[in-house]
Amino acid sequence: MTFIGGRTSVLSWKLDGLTLVLRYEGGALRQAITRGREGLVGEDVTHTVRHMRNVPRRIPCKEPLEVRGEGVISWANFQTINHTLGDAYTSPRSLAAGSVRKLDAREAVKRPVEFIAFDLISDAETWNTKRQQLDFLSQQGFDVVPHVLLDAREAPKDVRHKIESMDPAGYAYPVDGLIVEYDDLAFGRALGATGHHENRLMALKWQDTLYETAFRGLEVATTRTGMVSLTGVFDDVEIDGAIVNHAYLHNLDIFMELALGPGDKISVYRANMIIPQIAENHTKSGDCPIPSVCPCCGGTLKIHKSPGGTRQLYCENPDCPAKLVRKFVHFCSKTRMEMEGLAEQTLELFVQRGWIKNFGDIYELERHRAEIVAAPGFGQKSFDRIQSAVDKRRTCTLNQFIAALGIPMVGRHAGRELSRHFHGSWAEFEQAILDGFDFTTLKDFATLCGTQRKSLS
Numbered sequence: 457m458t459f460i461g462g463r464t465s466v467l468s469w470k471l472d473g474l475t476l477v478l479r480y481e482g483g484a485l486r487q488a489i490t491r492g493r494e495g496l497v498g499e500d501v502t503h504t505v506r507h508m509r510n511v512p513r514r515i516p517c518k519e520p521l522e523v524r525g526e527g528v529i530s531w532a533n534f535q536t537i538n539h540t541l542g543d544a545y546t547s548p549r550s551l552a553a554g555s556v557r558k559l560d561a562r563e564a565v566k567r568p569v570e571f572i573a574f575d576l577i578s579d580a581e582t583w584n585t586k587r588q589q590l591d592f593l594s595q596q597g598f599d600v601v602p603h604v605l606l607d608a609r610e611a612p613k614d615v616r617h618k619i620e621s622m623d624p625a626g627y628a629y630p631v632d633g634l635i636v637e638y639d640d641l642a643f644g645r646a647l648g649a650t651g652h653h654e655n656r657l658m659a660l661k662w663q664d665t666l667y668e669t670a671f672r673g674l675e676v677a678t679t680r681t682g683m684v685s686l687t688g689v690f691d692d693v694e695i696d697g698a699i700v701n702h703a704y705l706h707n708l709d710i711f712m713e714l715a716l717g718p719g720d721k722i723s724v725y726r727a728n729m730i731i732p733q734i735a736e737n738h739t740k741s742g743d744c745p746i747p748s749v750c751p752c753c754g755g756t757l758k759i760h761k762s763p764g765g766t767r768q769l770y771c772e773n774p775d776c777p778a779k780l781v782r783k784f785v786h787f788c789s790k791t792r793m794e795m796e797g798l799a800e801q802t803l804e805l806f807v808q809r810g811w812i813k814n815f816g817d818i819y820e821l822e823r824h825r826a827e828i829v830a831a832p833g834f835g836q837k838s839f840d841r842i843q844s845a846v847d848k849r850r851t852c853t854l855n856q857f858i859a860a861l862g863i864p865m866v867g868r869h870a871g872r873e874l875s876r877h878f879h880g881s882w883a884e885f886e887q888a889i890l891d892g893f894d895f896t897t898l899k900d901f902a903t904l905c906g907t908q909r910k911s912l913s
């Protein structure tokens with residue numbers, strides 16, 4: 457028996473993002489639209505796609521052509537930026553789609569959406585095979601979807617081996633299957649299309665294998681935005697060689713739907729063979745109540761509904777230490793106090809453990825030396841590195857310090873002006889605040905305050 461009629465074909469990832477169509481004319485990017493669903497016209501997203509880092513704005517080919525591909529966010533970038541957003545996204549796909557479609561260009565630049573090309577439509581088409589077409593796209597400067605050739609003469613076991621070697625766990629971008637396409641483009645075209653489905657393509661999906669285990673409890677953590685994340689903890693299960701014992705529950709609705717309780721028999725799997733998920737709760741005892749207090753500050757939690765209609769728990773306490781991480785990240789950043797080693801994740805951990813509650817605590821980490829050295833991922837070396845970075849900044853200029861505090865509307869420019877006026881003295885500056893000094897009398901401050909008032913009214 458031969459695989460897909462004994463014809464040579466190209467096997468590639470089925471990327472899980474937002475499909476985009478890029479039009480080039482005279483070698484310049486003219487328009488980018490999302491692929492419209494049946495009967496629907498796509499949305500014009502040229503303003504954001506133009507700013508995607510790996511989208512060429514000019515290409516060598518001057519003929520008009522249409523490049524199709526997927527706007528995707530890598531797993532690594534998804535983990536890094538998702539929790540910095542007010543309303544966390546449940547998947548890289550929804551984050552990529554939201555970023556490309558909704559944002560203004562300046563916001564889009566901050567979100568690392570990448571374009572991976574997989575198809576080309578051109579009137580001046582001179583390629584006979586899919587491989588030639590993909591090579592051409594690559595020569596024009598596009599990142600092209602990784603692919604392998606399945607030769608017509610290959611034995612079924614070799615084909616199977618090639619398919620199995622496409623392991624999504626080893627790929628940087630989210631995928632939801634594989635695509636097999638005839639290498640002979642003319643043959644593929646002759647097969648036509650039925651509705652939305654093109655007959656030259658075949659999609660292969662992996663089946664999620666379910667594993668039974670017992671639910672143990674819920675881990676509750678407040679994130680920097682105040683959103684409270686829920687993670688289900690269960691007995692160890694081995695999936696594809698990895699021990700899995702917890703699954704992030706993306707929102708409150710999922711938690712309530714599962715009606716979890718300690719001891720419940722549950723089925724779990726790894727979505728796209730990577731992310732652990734709870735598929736089902738077979739006993740639904742519902743003994744786990746909805747968390748009512750913030751694990752960080754003890755404040756009462758509220759339920760917020762996202763624009764997408766899903767519900768999340770939030771801690772509304774503006775002084776909740778979990779939210780202070782943002783301030784500390786700003787304080788320690790490269791352009792402020794420049795404390796190397798005190799990056800976001802480290803600060804988040806230090807705040808969670810209660811080692812940093814205010815700016816002063818950053819300078820007194822020595823008190824927690826033993827605990828920090830013993831913390832996962834740390835050690836004597838990393839503690840020393842942090843300590844020396846802090847020591848280097850024990851003295852600094854007043855303007856630098858003020859700018860680092862993150863006072864609304866007071867950045868480096870205002871910091872310099874304040875430092876000039878108060879002769880670089882913290883004592884003078886502090887006294888002025890206590891005396892009710894009118895800061896609007898300072899150069900540029902009146903306009904700043906004016907703008908602020910305007911934006912408030």
Ligand SMILES: [Zn+2]
Nearest residue numbers: 750753771776
């Ligand atoms: Zn709180």
